[in-house]
Amino acid sequence: MKFYVTTPIYYVNDRPHIGHVYTTTIADIAARFHRLCGDDVFFLTGTDEHAAKVVDSAAEHGVTPQQWADENAKAFQDTFAKLGISNDDFIRTSQERHKVKAQQYVGELLKTGDVYLGDYEGWYDAGQEEYLPENKAKEYEFKSPFNGKPLVRKKEKNYFFRLSRYGDSLLKLLEERPEFVHPDVRRNEVRNRIREGLNDVPISRTGGSDWGIRIPGDSEHTIYVWIDALFNYLSTVDTDERRKFWPADVHLIAKDILWFHAVIWPAMLIALKRELPRQVYAHSFWISEGQKMSKSLGNFIDIEKIDQYVSNFGLDALRYFLARYGPLGINDSDFAEARFNDVYNAELADKLGNLVNRTLTMIQRYRNGVAPQASDEGLRTDAETMVAAYRERMNRLDFVGALDALWGFVVRSNQYVEESAPWKLAKDPAKARQLDGVLYNLAESVRLISVLVTPFMPTTSGAIRTQLGVGDKRGLFAEETNWGRLAAGTKIGQVAPLFPKRT
């Protein structure tokens, strides 16, 4: 099976922060899970470069827009590389391969009449580069809901996309394929707004700057940055080798950009007669220490702060925290240092780290570092129930649920240590076989956990496997999750604490 997952392409004018890192990490977890299952995965992220802000900032810094974009795109690329993100490509909308395709798509839409030239007047949010509908502009008292700056009344000759044609098709789509927009609350929001009626949307701008992609056959208008940006998902895989990946299996985004992804994008694809993505998954927001992150408060968890967390706790601890406590559902999540510290100690050090460490230490102490023979079914049923729940949840991108199931099993295994008290069995030679069984079951549960943490904590997974003596190389999910795969006689490696406790 193929699996194509995308993140938003990020505005190249901003510096990477926890929000960008979050969506990209979540996509990375999905990609790694599907690779573990043997799927043919394509994972795309990138940068959105044709915003007017780029021209302004470049001018302020005395460089060309392209130089400014190059520099800032690199910040995103470096950040994702440093965070071990396993994207298969990084699309930049200023790349020729994208520009050619974006022009081609607009050309197709001009031919079908889905794009036409007309007049536009409305309330414009310069920071977001979008027009707000009259009622929204009024509701926000003619100020940007994003940065509070006054909206500007703007009039221009524009190319429009005939969105008004597609209301019924979109409602039908949401009816027939409810999973198209996830979570449900977001689908309902979209449906209600579509029912209020759809206007045609302006998809071009003028402004004298060359920065942007030209509307084909027009020397003045460039393609509005949002339309240009949405095309990235298609343009990147619109080649002979990659066409097999379309349609995208999931576009991961946050709720701020739902309308573009759940309404404008599918309408354009219908107009282009292309297959529609299977899902648009709009998560909620991270807030910081109980407050909304904003420029004015200066409380972004920015890349410097992220680096600090990584050096204090390790990259995998950050990935775990993001995945387990992140805003995948409809509620916002708080990124707070005290909470991070508690989670690290309680869930990584005391639960997972402790289980691995005590299991391997006991095998060293009681069995000379060699995994013994199984003698009963011990933790098997618990393991199988957990694996089934984990798989089903991972397939639905319910990472919180999958980690709940997995950590439930970690807790169960720790409990099993207490119940079976190997230190008592070790004192009685008549119980040697029983002790073999207990130690085998624990080692096997550690092996299984090493496989299932792979998408979330790839480095930890490797470390557990090296300590257990089974090597970093993994088979596919289906075979690795068979209970009893650990060979008796496996010589365990050097044992070291995975998550030293923090104060």
Ligand code: ME8
């Ligand atoms: O909107 N919590 O780019 P952008 C969680 N270029 N995620 C957050 C977040 C937060 N507080 N803040 C941002 C754009 N994000 C356009 C997209 S796509 C064709 C064009 C994440 O740089 C989240 O994924 O403003 C959100 O949707 C995205 O960053 C917005 O990134």
